[in-house]
Amino acid sequence: MSGNTYDDRGNNDGTIVNLRGIGEFGAHPGTGLAMDTGSAFLIGDSMTGGYGKGPDILHECTIAVNRGEIAVIVGPNGAGKSTAMKAIFGMLDLHKGSVRLDGEDITDLSPQDRVAKGMGFVPQTNNIFTSMTVEENLEMGAFIRRDDFRDTMAQVYDLFPILKDKRRQAAGELSGGQRQQVAVGRALMTRPKVLMLDEPTAGVSPIVMDELFDRIIEVARTGIPILMVEQNARQALEIADHGYVLVQGANAYTGTGKQLLADPEVRQAFLGG
Numbered sequence: 001m002s003g004n005t006y007d008d009r010g011n012n013d014g015t016i017v018n019l020r021g022i023g024e025f026g027a028h029p030g031t032g033l034a035m036d037t038g039s040a041f042l043i044g045d046s047m048t049g050g051y052g053k054g055p056d057i058l059h060e061c062t063i064a065v066n067r068g069e070i071a072v073i074v075g076p077n078g079a080g081k082s083t084a085m086k087a088i089f090g091m092l093d094l095h096k097g098s099v100r101l102d103g104e105d106i107t108d109l110s111p112q113d114r115v116a117k118g119m120g121f122v123p124q125t126n127n128i129f130t131s132m133t134v135e136e137n138l139e140m141g142a143f144i145r146r147d148d149f150r151d152t153m154a155q156v157y158d159l160f161p162i163l164k165d166k167r168r169q170a171a172g173e174l175s176g177g178q179r180q181q182v183a184v185g186r187a188l189m190t191r192p193k194v195l196m197l198d199e200p201t202a203g204v205s206p207i208v209m210d211e212l213f214d215r216i217i218e219v220a221r222t223g224i225p226i227l228m229v230e231q232n233a234r235q236a237l238e239i240a241d242h243g244y245v246l247v248q249g250a251n252a253y254t255g256t257g258k259q260l261l262a263d264p265e266v267r268q269a270f271l272g273g
């Protein structure tokens with residue numbers, strides 16, 4: 001070990017994200033904090049819990065993302081990936097464990113309060129308002145802001161030019177890949193300090209998947225750490241600094257993207273050999 005954490009990143013490309021910062025998209029006031037890879041920027045720590053009075057779905061599950069990094073959660077259907085994301089976003093009660101954002105314990109905060117603290121979340125389903133126009137969707141994303149958000153909207157349109165062309169169209173008329181762009185754009189409108197994406201490439205063609213991954217890398221480069229769930233496990237681990245394989249609500253394998261891609265057991269069981 002050289003002591004440089006980034007030697008082991010899945011993409012092996014130290015230029016891929018902004019190693020220095022957090023949350024600069026839309027000129028979010030920088031914190032000026034030095035990079036500290038030892039402490040996660042966002043962590044769901046030993047989370048145990050489920051839905052309502054139902055059985056526990058998560059069992060001591062730990063998911064984290066560091067400043068300037070992309071972390072990816074993979075695993076079979078029903079493993080609890082979405083549940084882990086929802087738990088980190090405050091949508092279910094944890095029986096055990098905690099969630100911390102930038103060192104602050106936010107376990108008891110509502111999802112709304114977490115958004116105000118800088119969490120952006122794009123859920124797996126129902127992540128856009130289909131009957132509203134593209135631009136109205138982005139405006140809805142800015143609901144917590146009292147300031148002028150036009151610059152941020154311009155940045156979203158720079159990132160996803162097709163959305164500018166289609167800004168007056170109902171979002172429901174767009175293709176699957178374009179809808180995902182609307183969903184990510186909506187989340188960016190709050191100027192998040194960390195972005196959580198649940199299967200952003202679900203149901204899109206391989207070409208559109210590659211394009212979406214490129215845009216996600218671009219967002220990460222602006223300094224926003226990204227935590228995402230992906231069913232395209234191999235491709236996602238290739239761009240991941242850290243990866244988590246979840247099985248039955250628990251951590252099965254954890255490592256850098258590169259380590260997981262090279263692990264024979266992970267390859268055999270989750271990456272198709």
Ligand SMILES: Nc1ncnc2c1ncn2[C@@H]1O[C@H](COP(=O)(O)OP(=O)(O)O)[C@@H](O)[C@H]1O
Binds near residue numbers: 051076079084
């Ligand atoms: N809203 C819900 N209420 C009750 N159980 C749920 C709910 N959503 C998911 N589950 C259950 O939680 C488990 C994990 O689901 P999920 O987190 O969606 O898995 P994944 O995202 O890995 O496919 C499944 O057994 C599923 O049936």
Ligand SMILES: [Mg+2]
Binds near residue numbers: 081082083124
């Ligand atoms: Mg899911």
